[in-house]
Amino acid sequence: MSREVTERLQQLRAQSAAGGGAERVAAQHARGKLTARERLELLLDQSSFEERDAFVTHRCDAFGMAEHKPPGDGCVTGTGRVHGRPVAVYAQDFTVFGGSLSESNAAKICKVLDLAMKLGIPVVGLNDSGGARIQEGVVSLAGYSDLFLRNTLASGVVPQISAILGPCAGGAVYSPALTDFVFMVEGTSVMHITGPEVVEAVTKEKVSSEELGGAEVHARVSGVSHFTAGDDAECMAQIRRLLGFLPLNNAEDAPLLPNDDPPDREDPALDALVPDAVQQPYDSKDAIRSVVDQGDFLEVHKDFARNIVVGFARLGGRVVGIVANQPAVLAGVLDIDASVKGARFVRFCDAFNIPLVTFEDVPGFLPGKAQEHGGIIRHGAKLLYAYCEATVPKLTVITRKAYGGAYCVLSSKHIRGDYNVAWPSAQIAVMGAEGAARIIFRKEIQAAADPEELEQRKIAEYQQRFANPWIAAERGYVDDVIRPRETRPRLIRALGVLHTKRDLNPPKKHGCMPL
Ligand code: HXC
Numbered sequence: 001m002s003r004e005v006t007e008r009l010q011q012l013r014a015q016s017a018a019g020g021g022a023e024r025v026a027a028q029h030a031r032g033k034l035t036a037r038e039r040l041e042l043l044l045d046q047s048s049f050e051e052r053d054a055f056v057t058h059r060c061d062a063f064g065m066a067e068h069k070p071p072g073d074g075c076v077t078g079t080g081r082v083h084g085r086p087v088a089v090y091a092q093d094f095t096v097f098g099g100s101l102s103e104s105n106a107a108k109i110c111k112v113l114d115l116a117m118k119l120g121i122p123v124v125g126l127n128d129s130g131g132a133r134i135q136e137g138v139v140s141l142a143g144y145s146d147l148f149l150r151n152t153l154a155s156g157v158v159p160q161i162s163a164i165l166g167p168c169a170g171g172a173v174y175s176p177a178l179t180d181f182v183f184m185v186e187g188t189s190v191m192h193i194t195g196p197e198v199v200e201a202v203t204k205e206k207v208s209s210e211e212l213g214g215a216e217v218h219a220r221v222s223g224v225s226h227f228t229a230g231d232d233a234e235c236m237a238q239i240r241r242l243l244g245f246l247p248l249n250n251a252e253d254a255p256l257l258p259n260d261d262p263p264d265r266e267d268p269a270l271d272a273l274v275p276d277a278v279q280q281p282y283d284s285k286d287a288i289r290s291v292v293d294q295g296d297f298l299e300v301h302k303d304f305a306r307n308i309v310v311g312f313a314r315l316g317g318r319v320v321g322i323v324a325n326q327p328a329v330l331a332g333v334l335d336i337d338a339s340v341k342g343a344r345f346v347r348f349c350d351a352f353n354i355p356l357v358t359f360e361d362v363p364g365f366l367p368g369k370a371q372e373h374g375g376i377i378r379h380g381a382k383l384l385y386a387y388c389e390a391t392v393p394k395l396t397v398i399t400r401k402a403y404g405g406a407y408c409v410l411s412s413k414h415i416r417g418d419y420n421v422a423w424p425s426a427q428i429a430v431m432g433a434e435g436a437a438r439i440i441f442r443k444e445i446q447a448a449a450d451p452e453e454l455e456q457r458k459i460a461e462y463q464q465r466f467a468n469p470w471i472a473a474e475r476g477y478v479d480d481v482i483r484p485r486e487t488r489p490r491l492i493r494a495l496g497v498l499h500t501k502r503d504l505n506p507p508k509k510h511g512c513m514p515l
Contacts (some may be wrong), residue, residue, distance in 0.1 A: 001139070001301075002449050003400070006106045007362075010115065010125035011182070012055055012071050012504065013054060013055070013417045015059060015070060015071050016054045016055065016071040016072035016124065017037065019035055019036065019037075019070075019072075019074075019093045019095040019096055020070070020074075020093065020095030020096045021095065021099075021208065022373060024095035024096075024097055025097075027093060027456035028095055029058060029157060029458060031166075031188060032187065032188055032205045032231060032232075033094070033128070033166060033188050033232060034065070034165075034167060034232040034233070035093065035095065035463075036076045036077055036091035036093040036094075036099075036126065037091070037093075038090060039126050039201040039232055040076060040089060040091050040126070040238060040489070041089055042232070042233055042237070042477075043080070043082070043089065043124065043126070043129070043191065043236040043238035043240065044080035044081060044082060044087070045080065045081040045082060045084065045133075045287065047104060048080040048081035048090075049078055049079075049080040050078050050079050050080065050200075051077070051078040051110070052077050052079075052111070052112070052416070053072070053077055053108045053111065054071060054072050054077045054343070055071045055072070056072065056073055056075045056103045056104050056105070056107075056108055057069040057070070057071060057073055057104060058073045058081075058102045058103070058105070058133070058136070058431055059103060059104060059139075060102065060103075060135050060139075061138045061461065062135050062314065063135045063311075064134075064219065065135050065260060068088055070096055072093070072096070072406050073096065073105045073108070074093045074094075074095075074096030074097050074099055074100065074102070074105055074292060075090060075091070075092050075093060075099075075105035075108050076090065076091045076093060076190075077089065077091075077108045077111070077112045078108060078112070079112075079115070079121075081471075082187075082239075082243045082244075083240065083243065083244055084218045085121075085243070085248065085255070086119065086121045086248070086472060087107060087121055087122050087124055087166065088112045088113070088115055088116035088119070088121055088123045088124070088128070089112070089123070089124050089125075089126070089135075090108065090109045090112050090124075090125050090127065091121075091125075091126035091128075092105075092127055092128045092129045093128070094129070094130075094166050096097065096129040096373055096473060097130075097133060098129065098130035098497050099127075099128045099129035099130060099166065099193065099203060100129055100132065100133040100134065101129060101131065101132055101133055101140055101142070101143055101144060101147075101171060101172065102133040102136055102139075102143065103133075103136055103139040103140060103142065103143050105142065105143075106142075106143025106146055106147055107143065107146070107254070108146055109150075110146050110147055110150050113147070113151070113154055114150065115156065116158050117154050117157060117158060117416060119250065120157075120158060120248055120249035120251065120252070121177075121248050122158050122159040122160070122161065122243060122249075123140050123158060123159075123160050123161070123163045123179075123248060124162075124163070124239060124243075125160070125162045125163070125175065125176070125179070126163050126165055127162055127163060127164050127165060127166075127168050127172055127176055128164075128165045128167075128168070129166070129169075130166055130167065130170075130172070130346045131168075131169045131170030131171050131172045132170055132171050133213070133217075140171075141171070142243040143176070143498070144171040144174070144244075145351055145376075145399040147175050148174060148175060148178060151179060151398045152178055155178065155179075155180075155248060156234045156250055156351040157248075157250050157428075157492045158248070158249045158250070159180055159181075159243075159249075159352065160173070160178075160179035160181075160241070161180065161181045161183070161239055161242065162176035162179045162181070162182050162183070162238060163182075163183040163184075163185075163235055164176060164182065164183065164184045164185070164189040165185055165188065165189060165227070165232055165235065165393045166188060166190075166192050167190045167209070168188065168189070168190065168191050169190075169192060169194070169367070170193065170194075171189075172191075173191045173192065174300050175192070175285040177224065178309040180348055181226045181227065181242060182198060182218070182224060182225040182226055182227075182301070183225065183226070183227045183228075183229060183235050183239060184214075184215035184218055184225040184227070184228055184229070185215060185228070185229050185230070185231060185234075185235050186214075186215045186216070186229070186230055186231075187214075187215070187388050188215055188231075189214070189234075189268050190209050190210065190212070190213045191200060191218060191224060191225075192209070192212045192213035194210060195209060195212070195433035196209055199212065204332050210363070210436050214345075214419065215228050215262075215455075216228070216303075218297035219302075219303040219304060220303045220304060221304075223301065223304040223305065223340070224295060224339060226300050227242070227300070227302075228302075228303070241298060242312075242436065242514065243298055243354075245319050246319075247313075247352050249349055249352075250298060250352055250353065252353070252393070253319075253353055254318075254319035254321070254352070254353070254354055256317045256318060257314060257317050258317040259294060259314070259317060260296055261293045263488075263489060263492045263493075264489045265379065265488055265489070266351075266488065266489065267290045267291070267485055267487075267488065268485050269290065269485075270287060270290055270291075270484035270485050271483065271484045271485050272291075272485060273286060273287055273399075273484060274361075274399055274400050274425040274484070276399065276425075278405045278432065279466075280425065281328045281331065282327055282328065283326070283327075283328045284309055284324040284325060284326050284327060284332070284359055284399075285297070285299075285309060285324070285326075285327070287324070287359055287399065287484075287487075288309070288311075288322055288324055288359065290456070290487075290488050291315070291488045291491065292313035292314060292315060292320075292322070292488075293313065293314040293315060293316070293317065296313060296314065297311055297312075297313045297322070298311050298312045299311040300312070300345060301341050303343070304337065304341060305331040305335070305341045306326060306335070307323040307325070307326050307329040307330040307331075307333055307334075307338050307342075308323065308324070308325060308326060308332070308338040308341055308342050309322070309323070309325075309326050309334065310322065310323050310324075310341060310342060310345040312325070312354075312381060313473060314493040315357070315488070315491055315492050315495055316495065316496070318355070318495055318499075319354055319355075320349070320356070320357045320395075320495070321346070321349035321354045321355070321356050321357070322356075322359070323342055323345060323346065323347060323356060323357070323359070323411075324358070324360075324361075324412075325359065325360060325361045325362040326358035327361050327400070330366070331363050331400075332361050332362050332363065333362065333363055333364065333365070334362060334364070334365045334380060334406055334409070335364065335365070335366040335371055335376065336371060336374050336375065336376050336379040336380075336385070339365075339376070339380045339382055340379050340382060340383075340424075341375070342383045342386070343382035343383040343385070343386040344384070346386040346387055347386050347389075347390075349390070349392060350386070350389065350390035350391065350392050353392060354392060355390060355394070355395065355495060355498065356390060356393070356394050356395065356411065357396075357397070357491060358394070358395070358396045358397070358410050358411040359397050359399055360397065360398045360399065360401075360406075360407075361398075361399045361400040361401050361402075362401055362403065362405040362406040362407075362408045362410060362435065363401050363403050363406070363432065364403045364405060364406045364431065365380050365404075365405060375383065376440055378514050378515075380405070380409070380483065381514040382513065382514055383409055384405075384408070384409045385511070385513050385514060386413075387409060387410065387411050387415055388416070389416045389505060389511065390445050391416075391501075391503040391505060392501075393418050393419075393494075393495065393497075393498035393499075394411045394416065394417045394418050394419075394502050395411075395417075395418060395419040395420075395491055395494055395499075396410065396411040396412070396417050396419070396420045396421070397421055397422070397423070397486070397487060397491070398421070398422040398423065398426040398428060398469065398478065399419070399423050399425065399426065400420075400423070400425050400426060400427060401420070401425065401427050401432070401468065402426060402428045402429075403427070403429060403430065403431050404430055404431055404511060407428060411480075412423060413476070413477045413478070416479070416503065418494075418498050418501065419479055419491075419494040419497075419498065420477070420478045420479050421478055421479055421480045421487075421490065422469035422472065422473070422478045422480075422481050422482070423469075423480045423481070423483075423484045423487075424468075424469065424483070424484075425484075426468065426469035426472075426478075426481070426494045427466075427467040427469075427479070428466075428469055428471070428472040428478070429466040430513070432467075433459045433460075433462040433463040433466070434459050435464070436461040436462050437458040437462045438455065439456075441454070441458040444458070446484070449453040464486035465468075469481050481506065489501075
């Protein structure tokens with residue numbers, strides 16, 4: 001290679017690596033943000049990054065753009081490794097035209113997505129972008145559309161992860177919204193379709209960018225984001241941890257990670273976890289952590305709809321997706337947000353061959369005008385649909401209440417539950433004893449000399465007859481009634497048996513999920 005060629009190559013690489021220059025990099029750091037390349041370095045195993053398209057430039061000549069064509073065009077793309085396993089990546093560089101999406105850098109991202117699909121490897125997108133490159137007009141919109149199509153086609157084929165690491169506006173939010181997991185960083189991440197100025201102009205409402213679409217809002221209120229980090233470095237560490245639970249693609253199993261937590265370990269503390277009084281709360285995460293390998297549970301959507309808990313863990317080294325009602329929040333009732341949160345997680349696990357373990361203690365769906373008008377029927381049906389449709393191994397542990405429609409929905413035997421067990425504290429009934437007795441014995445109670453005494457007697461009678469696991473066990477609706485302490489060994493043995501499970505849904509283009 002001639003000296004000129006070598007020098008040119010080095011110069012281009014240096015220009016590409018420099019991003020928008022020292023001043024803009026300093027401004028990025030001053031905001032508490034890392035650059036695109038610094039983020040990739042933290043995300044990927046050391047020296048594993050293979051960059052592609054570092055010399056690509058934009059093709060826009062309007063508004064003085066012809067004089068400024070930085071190589072790489074504000075987006076760093078390629079492949080690398082996380083825990084030794086391959087991953088495709090792209091990172092938008094806010095120091096170059098605000099990380100905005102041009103025709104050229106959209107093509108770079110699409111190329112990465114196409115490659116990920118071809119190789120069957122996950123994609124991680126690090127987003128930090130002002131949206132469509134304003135100078136380019138419609139070709140930038142075309143770039144977004146190309147990207148949205150790729151995200152949609154890749155959905156359910158390879159895991160897609162998005163980190164929001166700066167102000168992401170307009171088109172910059174819809175690509176992440178199409179992916180499986182969204183990460184945000186406190187204080188620096190913002191996601192909204194239009195910013196505060198537009199909101200004020202249209203609705204006269206004054207709102208800050210943070211209030212409109214900051215990390216906390218999307219973690220707690222909208223449910224758009226699944227994980228929140230304190231800074232960029234923590235965010236990269238969180239993404240690495242999540243990837244450790246995921247298969248490379250939908251034709252593979254999640255990585256088996258043998259560990260030294262004995263599969264036959266029992267936990268006597270579980271025998272006393274569920275309080276005798278049905279109204280008394282307890283934390284279902286105590287049950288989860290007790291049962292899974294080394295108590296290691298990666299909770300997803302931690303701050304959204306906290307009345308249901310979802311996340312990843314391992315049992316005997318095998319990855320499982322856990323869904324648990326949370327009696328410590330709203331008594332674990334299923335409302336609109338909990339239904340949608342649960343449904344989304346169940347569908348992800350099903351798409352990627354991750355068995356589902358459900359811990360059930362649910363008083364039913366939340367009654368009331370707000371929920372009915374908000375469409376609890378439609379949203380609750382999503383969770384039902386997701387569980388019915390799922391063909392991965394489905395294991396269910398009924399710890400206490402399994403009332404009404406919620407009993408049917410939560411991975412019951414009737415909707416293809418594979419291994420359904422109950423703790424002796426389980427109450428499998430149409431509703432709680434108090435409500436049931438008041439409805440079916442109403443006339444008798446009203447006519448009684450001492451209505452209160454009769455009501456209590458009838459409640460006790462109903463409780464005695466139905467508030468237990470035995471009738472369900474007699475029918476085979478639960479496969480066994482187990483001591484709580486043996487939950488871990490029983491689940492691990494069942495998972496081993498179910499490993500060869502093959503189940504298919506009828507052939508169709510796609511179902512019509514109640515969206
Ligand atoms: C081109 C952009 C840009 C964009 C920012 N820049 N956004 N260049 N196209 N979309 C440039 C700025 O000119 C500036 O260049 C540099 O990036 C940094 O921007 P600042 O405004 O100085 O930074 P900051 O104050 O942090 O504000 C960041 C921002 C703001 C909130 C993202 O820049 C902004 O509001 N940008 C426009 C957002 C937007 O409306 N995008 C279009 C959305 S429509 P210099 O050279 O001065 O450093 C869309 C349609 C797709 O995306 C829809 C598909 C469904």
